[in-house]
Structures are given as C-alpha cells and as structure tokens.
Amino acid sequence: MKIKTVRARVFEWRGPTVPAQANFCSNAMDLLYSPAETMSSFRFHAWTVVEIETDSGLVGLGNVALAPHIAKAIIDQYLAPLVIGHDPWDYEYLWQRMYRATHAWGRKGIAMAAISAVDLAIWDILGKSVNKPVFKLLGGRTKEKIPCYYSKLYRRNLSDMQDEAQKFLDQGFKAFKMRFGYGPAHLQEGVRENLKSVEALREVIGYDNDLMLECYMGWNLEYAKRMLPKLERYEPRWLEEPVIADDIDGYAELNQLSQIPISGGEHEFGLYGFKQLLDKKAVSVVQYDTNRVGGITAAHKINALCEAYSVPVVPHAGQMHNYHLSMSTLASPMSEYFPVYDVEVGNELFWYLFDGEPIAEQGFIQLSDDVPGLGLSIKQEYLEHFHTIE
Numbered sequence: 001m002k003i004k005t006v007r008a009r010v011f012e013w014r015g016p017t018v019p020a021q022a023n024f025c026s027n028a029m030d031l032l033y034s035p036a037e038t039m040s041s042f043r044f045h046a047w048t049v050v051e052i053e054t055d056s057g058l059v060g061l062g063n064v065a066l067a068p069h070i071a072k073a074i075i076d077q078y079l080a081p082l083v084i085g086h087d088p089w090d091y092e093y094l095w096q097r098m099y100r101a102t103h104a105w106g107r108k109g110i111a112m113a114a115i116s117a118v119d120l121a122i123w124d125i126l127g128k129s130v131n132k133p134v135f136k137l138l139g140g141r142t143k144e145k146i147p148c149y150y151s152k153l154y155r156r157n158l159s160d161m162q163d164e165a166q167k168f169l170d171q172g173f174k175a176f177k178m179r180f181g182y183g184p185a186h187l188q189e190g191v192r193e194n195l196k197s198v199e200a201l202r203e204v205i206g207y208d209n210d211l212m213l214e215c216y217m218g219w220n221l222e223y224a225k226r227m228l229p230k231l232e233r234y235e236p237r238w239l240e241e242p243v244i245a246d247d248i249d250g251y252a253e254l255n256q257l258s259q260i261p262i263s264g265g266e267h268e269f270g271l272y273g274f275k276q277l278l279d280k281k282a283v284s285v286v287q288y289d290t291n292r293v294g295g296i297t298a299a300h301k302i303n304a305l306c307e308a309y310s311v312p313v314v315p316h317a318g319q320m321h322n323y324h325l326s327m328s329t330l331a332s333p334m335s336e337y338f339p340v341y342d343v344e345v346g347n348e349l350f351w352y353l354f355d356g357e358p359i360a361e362q363g364f365i366q367l368s369d370d371v372p373g374l375g376l377s378i379k380q381e382y383l384e385h386f387h388t389i390e
C-alpha cells in the first residue's frame with residue numbers, strides 16, 4: 001500500500017457564533033491588558049482537515065486546529081511531498097522524515113501540529129486497512145469505558161455558571177473544569193472574583209466530585225504563588241497552565257509549592273518537550289493534545305514515558321484522536337470532554353465538522369471495538385456553514 005494523495009482543506013466557520021465576552025477566560029494576552037485584544041486572541045473558528053488517500057482506495061482523516069491556514073501551507077508545501085509514494089505502515093520512518101526535514105524551523109508549535117494532522121490520517125488508514133479501531137493497534141482496551149470530565153464553565157455570571165454545573169451534574173458527570181476570568185491585571189478585585197467562582201461551583205458540585213481549575217496561561221509566577229494557598233481549601237484536582245508554556249521552571253516551582261497538582265502540556269510538543277517537563281517535575285498531570293504533539297506516533301511514546309514517571313495523562317480536548325490514546329494505556333485515567341454547544345471559543349467546531357465523535361453518557365465515553373480507524377468522517381449537515389479553502 002502506498003500513499004497517493006494528501007489533501008489539506010481549511011474549513012472556516014461562517015455560521016452563527018456566541019459573541020465574545022470580556023473576562024471569559026484568562027489567557028496569555030491578559031498581561032497586556034486590553035479587553036478587546038484579549039478576547040480576540042482567544043477564538044479560533046477554523047480547522048484544517050487532512051485526507052490522505054492510498055493506491056488501494058483507503059482514505060485517512062486527520063485534523064489540526066492551531067493556526068489552520070499556516071498548517072495547511074506547511075502540509076501542502078513541505079509534508080505532502082515527504083509522504084507521497086510511501087507505505088503508511090512505515091509510520092515511524094515517515095514521522096521522522098517530516099520531523100527532521102522541518103527541524104531547522106519546525107520542532108514545536110505549528111510545524112509539529114501540521115505533522116500531527118498527517119500522522120493522524122496515516123493511523124486512520126492503518127486501522128482501516130486491518131479493519132480495527134486505532135486503539136487496538138496501540139495496546140487495545142485497558143478500560144471498560146473512559147471516565148471523562150466536563151470541560152466548559154467559562155467565567156460569566158456566577159448563577160449561570162452554577163446552573164451549567166448543575167445541568168451536567170444531573171447528567172452524571174463527576175468531574176468539572178472551570179475557567180478563571182481574571183489575572184494579575186485585575187488586581188485584588190480579580191483575586192476575589194476568581195475565588196468566588198471556585199466557591200460558587202463547589203457549592204453546586206460539593207466535595208465528592210472533582211473540580212479542575214484552568215488559567216490558560218493568563219497568570220504569572222508571582223500571581224500564581226499568591227493564589228495557590230488561597231485555593232487549597234477548595235481541594236482542586238489540578239491547577240492548569242498557570243503561567244506561559246515556556247516558563248518550565250515556573251511550573252516546577254509551583255508544582256513543589258503546594259498540595260495542588262499543576263497540570264500542563266497542552267502547549268508542549270514532541271517527545272523531548274515532555275521529557276523535559278517530566279525530568280523537571282514541572283507537571284503532575286500531562287495534557288498533550290494528539291493533534292498538536294506530533295500525532296499518534298508521538299503521543300503513544302509520551303504515554304510510555306508518563307507511565308515510567310508515574311504521571312497521569314489526561315489529554316487536552318475531548319476529541320476522538322485523544323480517546324484512542326486514553327483507551328489504550330493505563331497511564332491515562334480519564335479524558336477531557338467538550339460538550340456539544342453553539343460555536344463560541346472554537347473548541348466546539350469539531351462537533352460541526354465530524355461524524356463519529358462519541359457523546360458522553362453518565363460521565364463516560366465509549367469506543368466501539370468494531371469501527372475501524374479513528375472512526376470519523378466529514379459531516380455533511382453543516383457544510384454550508386463553512387467556507388472551504390482548498
């Protein structure tokens with residue numbers, strides 16, 4: 001079997017969206033405080049889908065959400081010529097070919113995200129070619145079903161946040177991730193507001209359910225050090241990405257500082273990136289995303305690394321590509337779950353792009369033993385809402 005064509009298309013959402021709100025989620029732009037800018041950097045309403053076709057007629061599907069237009073250009077100009085004509089079963093060789101050929105300017109960020117999309121499509125082909133789901137090629141089923149945590153709860157009116165939590169508590173979720181809306185630029189008033197949202201959610205979900213706290217890199221080290229002792233009494237399961245992804249020593253310092261586990265890795269790339277995080281004990285929970293980190297070829301290796309370091313993997317994003325990785329390793333106790341929702345941040349777009357994404361039931365995700373490959377196809381229902389760039 002040989003790869004015949006690689007097609008990368010950008011799907012830009014032109015359908016209805018939920019308007020941006022200030023203080024919705026802290027993020028790295030907050031330190032340059034200007035409300036219009038900070039929220040504009042936080043919406044991503046396009047996605048690149050890669051379809052790889054083989055000479056045997058199989059089509060594999062991959063996707064990348066980070067900077068999708070640039071990812072497409074990298075795939076078209078650099079990656080496609082490196083894989084066309086090759087056997088997809090030589091996936092490690094092909095991965096190294098893409099990684100090493102782009103190394104001078106790639107390694108991390110969008111180049112690795114583009115490699116991830118191609119790698120995902122290759123693994124989809126592998127599964128389809130032997131009529132097995134991808135997780136069966138990685139180690140198979142390690143759990144009956146995957147526990148998942150409800151991930152939304154962006155900062156807004158506290159009683160709306162409470163209603164949202166209650167609704168999904170009633171649906172059987174046992175773990176919830178909320179977003180802080182405030183950071184250093186919002187001074188002491190922002191500290192109070194942040195604590196209020198944690199308190200409001202604990203009121204609803206109690207202390208027998210898990211609460212995860214997301215900063216999305218919107219704090220700095222000094223602010224995080226101030227917040228950690230105040231958060232301890234709320235018993236968070238973890239504090240996520242308190243500082244920018246490059247401040248690995250900052251993560252390590254925070255992770256030693258309190259009982260609260262620090263999580264990260266959503267903006268880290270490749271095997272070496274995670275080795276560094278683990279060597280420095282910078283994170284107690286690893287959150288790579290398979291469509292950023294280097295695809296399944298890289299994520300599978302990182303799972304093994306995390307197993308050896310006894311650090312749990314809870315991948316970023318409740319998307320199918322990550323579920324296959326969580327299902328196939330004991331290193332991953334749980335997955336993230338983005339609920340089906342109107343297009344807001346952009347995280348929701350995959351629900352409009354793909355058929356086959358599993359819907360959580362009673363806080364669990366199930367993968368079928370009988371659906372080959374990754375189990376996704378392009379959804380027809382919403383295509384008219386997308387502007388497509390070939």
Ligand SMILES: O=C(O)[C@H](O)[C@H](O)[C@@H](O)CO
Pocket residue numbers: 025151179214216266316317336345347
């Ligand atoms: O962990 C997450 O789910 C991410 O950080 C989200 O993708 C981002 O939207 C922040 O809420």
Ligand SMILES: [Mg+2]
Pocket residue numbers: 214216240241266316
């Ligand atoms: Mg996150």
